[in-house]
Amino acid sequence: MKIILAQQNYHIGNFESNTKKILEGIQAAKAQGADLVVFSELCVCGYPPRDFLEFEDFIAQSYHAIDVIRQHTQDIAVLVGGPCRNPQIEGKDLFNAAWFLYEGEVKQVVHKTLLPTYDVFDEYRYFEPAYDWSVIPFKGKKLAVTICEDIWNLGDNPLYRICPMDQLMLQQPDVMINLSASPFDYDHDEDRKEIIRANVLKYKLPIYYCNTVGSQTEIVFDGGSLIFDAQGNIVKELPYFVEAMDGVELEKLTGSSTELPKPVVFTPLTELIFDHNIHRIYDALVLGIRDYFNKMGFTKAILGSSGGIDSAVTLAIACDALGKENVRAVLMPSPYSTEHSVDDAVALSENLGNPYDIIRIDNIYNNFLDTLEPYFKGLPFNVAEENTQSRIRGNLLMGLSNKFGYILLNTSNKSELSTGYGTLYGDMAGGLSVLGDVYKMQVYALARYINRNKEIIPVNIIEKAPSAELRPGQKDSDSLPDYAVLDKLLYQYIERRQGPKEIIAQGFDPALVSRALKMVNTNEYKRNQFCPIIRVSSKAFGVGRRMPIVGKYLS
Numbered sequence: 001m002k003i004i005l006a007q008q009n010y011h012i013g014n015f016e017s018n019t020k021k022i023l024e025g026i027q028a029a030k031a032q033g034a035d036l037v038v039f040s041e042l043c044v045c046g047y048p049p050r051d052f053l054e055f056e057d058f059i060a061q062s063y064h065a066i067d068v069i070r071q072h073t074q075d076i077a078v079l080v081g082g083p084c085r086n087p088q089i090e091g092k093d094l095f096n097a098a099w100f101l102y103e104g105e106v107k108q109v110v111h112k113t114l115l116p117t118y119d120v121f122d123e124y125r126y127f128e129p130a131y132d133w134s135v136i137p138f139k140g141k142k143l144a145v146t147i148c149e150d151i152w153n154l155g156d157n158p159l160y161r162i163c164p165m166d167q168l169m170l171q172q173p174d175v176m177i178n179l180s181a182s183p184f185d186y187d188h189d190e191d192r193k194e195i196i197r198a199n200v201l202k203y204k205l206p207i208y209y210c211n212t213v214g215s216q217t218e219i220v221f222d223g224g225s226l227i228f229d230a231q232g233n234i235v236k237e238l239p240y241f242v243e244a245m246d247g248v249e250l251e252k253l254t255g256s257s258t259e260l261p262k263p264v265v266f267t268p269l270t271e272l273i274f275d276h277n278i279h280r281i282y283d284a285l286v287l288g289i290r291d292y293f294n295k296m297g298f299t300k301a302i303l304g305s306s307g308g309i310d311s312a313v314t315l316a317i318a319c320d321a322l323g324k325e326n327v328r329a330v331l332m333p334s335p336y337s338t339e340h341s342v343d344d345a346v347a348l349s350e351n352l353g354n355p356y357d358i359i360r361i362d363n364i365y366n367n368f369l370d371t372l373e374p375y376f377k378g379l380p381f382n383v384a385e386e387n388t389q390s391r392i393r394g395n396l397l398m399g400l401s402n403k404f405g406y407i408l409l410n411t412s413n414k415s416e417l418s419t420g421y422g423t424l425y426g427d428m429a430g431g432l433s434v435l436g437d438v439y440k441m442q443v444y445a446l447a448r449y450i451n452r453n454k455e456i457i458p459v460n461i462i463e464k465a466p467s468a469e470l471r472p473g474q475k476d477s478d479s480l481p482d483y484a485v486l487d488k489l490l491y492q493y494i495e496r497r498q499g500p501k502e503i504i505a506q507g508f509d510p511a512l513v514s515r516a517l518k519m520v521n522t523n524e525y526k527r528n529q530f531c532p533i534i535r536v537s538s539k540a541f542g543v544g545r546r547m548p549i550v551g552k553y554l555s
Helices: 015-031 050-054 056-070 164-169 189-203 278-296 309-322 339-352 362-376 383-404 414-419 440-450 459-463 483-494 500-505 510-522
Strands: 002-007 036-038 077-085 094-102 105-111 136-138 141-147 175-180 207-211 213-216 219-222 226-228 234-237 244-249 301-304 327-331 356-358 407-410
Touching: 002 015, 002 207, 015 036, 015 056, 015 077, 015 244, 050 056, 056 077, 056 094, 056 105, 077 105, 077 175, 094 136, 094 141, 105 136, 105 141, 141 164, 164 189, 175 189, 189 207, 189 226, 213 278, 219 278, 226 244, 234 244, 278 309, 278 407, 278 440, 301 309, 301 383, 309 327, 309 339, 309 440, 309 459, 327 339, 327 383, 339 356, 339 459, 362 383, 383 407, 414 440, 414 483, 414 510, 440 459, 440 483, 483 500, 483 510, 500 510
Parallel strands: 002 036, 036 077, 141 175, 175 207, 301 327, 301 407, 327 356
Antiparallel strands: 002 244, 077 094, 094 105, 136 141, 207 226, 213 219, 226 234
């Protein structure tokens, strides 16, 4: 029996496109001599559909898509993910389901048991957990089909009270198959492999694991689908961040062994390693931009290019994602901008080959100050005047965006967003945040990665001290601790959820810890108004981190 995995990129709610892709995958699997082709979790409607699931028409279109797919399964079996109505009076109206289609019929429907409600997941809001478990008989074999989270309840501290595979093992299955929509983060791909291997070693069965690929607003799915033999060895690993299909005959995976390898204990990062998986972060950001634009029907981007590291990295990634001709950079020097910053930004665009403009804001800025002077009542120059420059730039960028149909890419990094080092309605403006889940020191690592083969980002941009250039001689270090220290501290608080006592016990200065954590908590109101952020870490600002704006904790 040959089983093929179809790792595809879906568009939430685009039933016509998703169905077309699935049918193309079925035809390709037939051409490869497959008996069964496996697609990913909720592939007919796209994942995560969120409150679209509350519309009866959305569910009806999901059913229609499955009905169309069913008609192409006369001589090949298909496993597709889609919502399934709950016929019971009690419980939620829907199941998250895997539909087994064969001989033009719906042969069986498997319901997801474990419904995650942490980080970016909120499945129990919509779905009822499975209450019965049955293997799928097919060509003399018994298939144990599970859906994503169903295979993650292993380890010393299980999150759920039941393991679906424990129930399915009572029926003596021959193989495990998992339909997944597992998002990327830079500490997750090895973790995922070890969870899957742990299932293989526990149940002594091979597994076919099909993960989706593609970006859905802020969430990036990296693919990397896997096939393990019964000894815990990876037989096939599909590529990351691209669509792919591959498979292997089941009989090649079921050989016996007298001694199975011990499972590898995966240890998550305990501190931020600045260049960890930087190539994967880069690929995730490229895919995040490209899919956001393609799926929303946008073609061109605009951003403010300051001659600093954040805008330089954002510009380089955007040119890779959208094509250099589709990314417009706007340089907007103020009275406090240095000539070398303008020169660096020009050199960057010339290296990349993207269009750019220089719009000086001196006169606009002076007009603002003249208008505000009677109301500022002679008070000393402070952040009000500094932020006025940033808001002028935001207005100019949004004006060009409206006039020409550009989408404004935000260039703020995670260190700045954490500490509130940004201007609302100024440099925090944008339709999509590229670096909002990337700490400052990771931005530098990305710059080095971009320059790995030749100098694209001018070396002066990488080496000079970061500055907002909103007052004479300004440097980020005037307001913020050294990024090499700050980023590691922030990682402990945000990603690892360590409190002040635990962070201080790691050797961080108590006064610095108190100051940094206060900045994070008191600036939640700014992040609450921020644009969607491409998620690359295990705890990104936005949908995966829900904090009260008016909370008092540590502030």
